[in-house]
Structures are given as C-alpha cells and as structure tokens.
Amino acid sequence: MASVAKTVKQRIQDELEGLTRSERQLGSVLLQDYPMGGLQSITKLAAAAQVSTPTVIRMARKLGFDGFPALQEALREEVAAQIQKPISKRDAWIVDDETEHPITRFAQAVWTNMRHTLERLDKSMFDAVAQLLADTERHLYVVGGRITRSNADYLFNHMQIIRPNVTMLGNSANVWPQYLLDMDESSVLVIFDIRRYEAHLEKLAQVASDRGVTVVLFTDQWGSPIGKSANYTFHALVEAPSSWDSTIALQLISETLIAEVQEARWEESKERIEELERYFSTTRIFRSHEA
Structure with missing residues (x-):
C-alpha cells in the first residue's frame, strides 16, 4: 500500500x-x-x-x-x-497478490486516507470555515478543477438549498473575470484543486485574494500552490490503487461542512427546503410518493 x-x-x-x-x-x-x-x-x-x-x-x-x-x-x-501522471500512478499500485478483491483493496486505501486526513484536520479551522459558510451576508462562490469539478458541484448544489447567495463559477476560465467583478471583502471563494494543479485556478485565487476575498482551499496532502493565497486550507490524502486520485476524503470534509452549516441555519434552511419541495411538486420534476 x-x-x-x-x-x-x-x-x-x-x-x-x-x-x-x-x-x-x-x-x-x-x-x-x-x-x-x-x-x-x-x-x-x-x-x-x-x-x-x-x-x-x-x-x-x-x-x-x-x-x-x-x-x-x-x-x-x-x-x-x-506531477505524477495517471499511468505512473497505476503502476505504483500494481501488486502480485490476486487473493484480495479489488473493491476490498480500494476500500482499505480510501479508509486509510480518511483516517489520516481526520488525524491531521485542524478542527478549529473547520469550525471557522463552517461559520463562514453559514454567514449569508457573505456571497459564496465555488469552483473546481478538471477532476474536482464534481466535488465543487456537490458543495454548490447543497449550499444553494441551505442558504442564498451561492454561485458556481462556469467551467470556462474565460468567463471568470465576470465573476471577479462582483467579488469583494465580503465574498468567500471555495476552490478544489488536487495534483496536477491547475494554473488558471491559482491565478483566480491570487486575483480574488488581492480583492480581499476570503479563499478556502480543498487540496491534497502535498498542497496546491493556491495555498499561498488561501486563508483556510483543508488537506486530504488522495492516493488510491488507480490511475486517478480519490477525492473521497475531501468529500468527507465537504459533506460534514454541509451538515454543520445546515444545522447552524436550520430554521432558515428548513423554510427554504420546504419552499423548494413545493416548487418540485408544482413542476412535477420528481415523482410523488403517492403516485
């Protein structure tokens, strides 16, 4: 391992x-x-x-x-x-033992990642970020990279339900300057970036930081260069028996933050969720339990 x-x-x-x-x-x-x-x-x-x-x-x-x-x-x-390439990552995990099922081997690697990530997690920083994300006076922006875009999208979808003033940056870096126009000292920018780190995300963080934006970074154990511009940085272990890194430990932190923010804003969040459900019912997007 x-x-x-x-x-x-x-x-x-x-x-x-x-x-x-x-x-x-x-x-x-x-x-x-x-x-x-x-x-x-x-x-x-x-x-x-x-x-x-x-x-x-x-x-x-x-x-x-x-x-x-x-x-x-x-x-x-x-x-x-x-800077390891996907093919090299796979080669590093090749083992001769065929007795262990692949899902068991992968699960053990992921569990090790989560355990060591939690051991190294700064809980006071976690609490500070949770409080930050729960503050609706602060406009929240979220962005991810090529691999971590799904993590960013997950955080955005849930935060948008829990609280107002949440924006997911578009996939194209060409339109990011338009978002930067509205960012200021009251804004929070959450960025997901793991190896091989993306230069355009680093530049976005630098410019946002220069505008006084609070930057929250989710990255791997080595740390994206964005860390130089970030106010808060969550490190998670990402190596797994695959050509690709695992973001499950990062997702663990992200989902716990979502739960904590919802708890902190429960009365307001409850109203938003109930209203959202009424819209779902009106538009018949989801099947009714009574159907």
Whole structure:
C-alpha cells in the first residue's frame, strides 16, 4: 500500500512549538516558498533565513531526518508525486497478490486516507470555515478543477438549498473575470484543486485574494500552490490503487461542512427546503410518493 508518511510541511507545522527561535525563522522561510525553498543549497537556505548552517542541520534532525540531504530527498519525492501522471500512478499500485478483491483493496486505501486526513484536520479551522459558510451576508462562490469539478458541484448544489447567495463559477476560465467583478471583502471563494494543479485556478485565487476575498482551499496532502493565497486550507490524502486520485476524503470534509452549516441555519434552511419541495411538486420534476 502507498505510503501515508507526513510531508515535510506537515512535520514543520507539527514541531513548530518545540523549535527554537532560529529554527522557527528557518521553518517560516521553508513554508513561504514550499517546497522549492528547501531544494536550494544549505548555505543559500541558511542565508535566506538568516541562520547558521548547523541550525539547518539541527532542524532537519528534529523533523526526523538523518540530515539536510535526507530532508531534500523527501522534498524531491513530494515534487515528483505532485506531477505524477495517471499511468505512473497505476503502476505504483500494481501488486502480485490476486487473493484480495479489488473493491476490498480500494476500500482499505480510501479508509486509510480518511483516517489520516481526520488525524491531521485542524478542527478549529473547520469550525471557522463552517461559520463562514453559514454567514449569508457573505456571497459564496465555488469552483473546481478538471477532476474536482464534481466535488465543487456537490458543495454548490447543497449550499444553494441551505442558504442564498451561492454561485458556481462556469467551467470556462474565460468567463471568470465576470465573476471577479462582483467579488469583494465580503465574498468567500471555495476552490478544489488536487495534483496536477491547475494554473488558471491559482491565478483566480491570487486575483480574488488581492480583492480581499476570503479563499478556502480543498487540496491534497502535498498542497496546491493556491495555498499561498488561501486563508483556510483543508488537506486530504488522495492516493488510491488507480490511475486517478480519490477525492473521497475531501468529500468527507465537504459533506460534514454541509451538515454543520445546515444545522447552524436550520430554521432558515428548513423554510427554504420546504419552499423548494413545493416548487418540485408544482413542476412535477420528481415523482410523488403517492403516485
């Protein structure tokens, strides 16, 4: 089964409180330009962080590596994983054991993803985002990438029922500037982006952030470059025995947010749902239980 070892970024974040002032300074530099900042020479990295080279080595060991070269190797592996092509992903999961049914093997991988995602989830951030999404004074915009568009669409469909002022951005990036015109400091933009990260989504996040929009990112364990523009970032493990990544762990977070927002706005949401059902009945879109 594929490794679910923590990324270097996660190790830094986990150890932050136990680092010395110089090491925290170094950690900040590494996170600001992640992962490329850690791939430069040890002397250049030390100079950029204004620390000594022994500090770089000491911090690498605190993070669980034998030294700085081992830390860099871990970063290189992360970069390679981020740009991995679908065919390569499948090859990495090929096993000789034919005794285990494919659905069992896939389910075990997905369960591992969900378990590790939940272990690393910042619950206070989850609560803050839930509160943000429940605030109808804030116009909510949602967008996804080539693979994650279905996740974005799912969130949009449910949020639109629960609360007003929700917009799903069109599939074509050419029309996004028209949505940006209406975004301001009171807006929230939710973006789904997993490897291989999409440049047009990154640009959208940058421009939206510059306009004061609050950006919420759903991404994988390595982290989309959009994280630099995001106010809140949910990381979920996505590797599965397939040519394609699994977004089930991301969907778990998304659906829980939907449930939490509905609970926070239950009285208002109940009225909207009841009215919506009347429209469904009037237009006969769905079959009646009495039919």
